Amino acid sequence: MTTVATVSEGTDNPYALSHLDSLESEAVHIFREVAGEFERPVILFSGGKDSIVMLHLALKAFAPAPVPFTLLHVDTGHNFPEVLEYRDRTVARHGLRLHVASVQEYIDAGKLRERPDGTRNPLQTVPLTEAIQQHRFDAVFGGGRRDEEKARAKERVFSLRDEFSQWDPRRQRPELWQLYNGRHAPGEHVRVFPISNWTELDVWQYIAREGIELPEIYFAHEREVFNRSGMWLTAGDWGGPKEGEQVETRQVRYRTVGDMSCTGAVDSDATTLDAVITEIAASRLTERGATRADDKMSEAAMEDRKREGYF
């Protein structure tokens, strides 16, 4: 045979890190790089599981010192009350500072117009980019993961945005080794994605391993929902149900947390972390495919929104 193979047989090397330890170590390295190189970083924090994991990683990265970043939430005005309660409680517990950019205030002031379909997710871009300019944030941490969506799969860990927060996929800097280049001109900023390489399952396994508390809506519970375009949306003041849409009580849970108008619940009886992990491991649907209406708008919906400044 011409094959030259020197595969070690069977012996488990005690110095091989588990995949969760590898991902955690990489994410912590990214948080510390930003702390070392930027003046005014901020963590996007929505109270969703990805941003909760990010905050947990940041707490570990700088312990026993406090997290050297502030938080920013873009509130669509259609957020789940349980999630907002969780957000405020978490911020208070860790003594952090939270900025809120409100889509509702922009609409009330006539600076944004409600879309005919009632979806507010795309409307977040303007308050987000204006908050970044106003506070002169130079590094903005996001919980985006490359497994979520095919345009996200193409984004760097350090993603340079111009003074309009725009992403240009053709002009990305190559990202080599663990040498992240965060140089930017005044007015520009860098979006940073420490959990780029995590999958949905990794996030859940890490939450289980670390014993991280989550908002209740991630676990199966009885809820009043109605069906719109094949998705179970929560009934509420935000604008549902419309005529002809029937409210019913179902046992559901959420895989993602976002704007109530475009985030669907899934039928589930998973009431514990173990049950959620088993359910995710067996699911034949991706997180966003199952629960996000806004990504179904077109084949390049995410790429187009990111080009405009979305995270």
Add this chain to the structure above:
Amino acid sequence: MTALTQHTEQLSTTTLLRFATAGSVDDGKSTLVGRLLHDSKSVLTDQLEAVEHASRSRGQEAPDLALLTDGLRAEREQGITIDVAYRYFATPRRRFILADTPGHVQYTRNMVTGASTAELAVVLVDARNGVVEQTRRHAAVAALLRVPHVVLAVNKMDLVDYAEPVFAAIAEEFTAYAASLGVPEITAIPISALAGDNVVEPSSHMDWYGGPTVLEHLETVPVSHDLTACHARFPVQYVIRPQTAEHPDYRGYAGQIAAGAFRVGEAVTVLPSGRTSTVTAIDALGESVDIAWAPQSVTIRLADDIDISRGDLIAPADDAPAVTRDVEATVCHVADQPLTVGQRVLLKHTTRTVKAIVKDIPSRLTLDDLSQHPAPGRLVANDIGRVVVRTAEPLALDAYADSRRTGSFLLIDPADGTTLTAGMAGASFAAVAEPEAAAAATDDAEWSF
């Protein structure tokens, strides 16, 4: 422990392998990637439906699996992969991060990007064509980047009647070539990505092959290195000083161990200052440990309150790297704007960024035949060449051959922040045997690549 908890435990204690694929579209790379994802059940229903829908609207009858990874408008419009796409899949034994890199020569920089963090590279060859220029280019990039494991996947075996001699000849030629470049480990596997032979399932058509399938090899290849053979290196990222009532005197040096291991009680030197101290504690993200190793992110505390800041390097007192301001390296130029002799740049090495000047560009490498072009004066996009750089401050730099982490650097344009080149300090290839093709192409007897 419940059955479910056991299941969870097993899933979270598997290891992680980062690997890259290389090969042009015609070699069947997309099919191989699609087959790996599909047969490991990593393509989910809604993704497949989206691909089927998009394929139909383009008038294609079969789903085009390349649409799974070609995530940008421009890629789908042109039907080519422009940029690295990262894909994630898992088996019960291991989790995988796949850097799917474009094969065209004009995207060499993207293969370099994918290979820089890869522990393994899969080089695809069409069994009908054998080792071609592109194959040699991929092998050379893998060797330059010192990817520890290389798999030669001889694809389309179904089109050569699954004939052993065809495979053996290609494997022999490639192995000889790659070994001459210093690729430490080469595994050749005959496959048909289209028919599924030896990708995930062993082939019934090739009884003569006794080795692993591609997936089996990916699952078993070692991901950690012999720590005793590595020089321990710890670049300081950030100094943690809470200055709180609870921790009034805590002073820790946070960073990710770049190579080797550190132990409590060990005598260390801090570079570039050369001051010495002893490790008194290692905090591994909330847990106090006696030993920590690469690539763990930890916080190290020392016995002496000496001046240490971001950019310094902590190394064992008896095994510290030399400090230098003159860097000789092989670089891959990754920017559209050229790199020229005399240019002022920034050099980013580990956690340290310093001013530097390009003193010389002694040669440029022709990847096709590995011949060298002397004194090109400049490097343009996708060029690989030797450079000599003088830095404003001393660097604790290892040879890339000894440490990918502390032997690598970036050159950055100080005007606009563009990443110009990827640098690898020291000699280029582990073996300095002179391939015949290169000897024929140059009269220069000195082999500096």
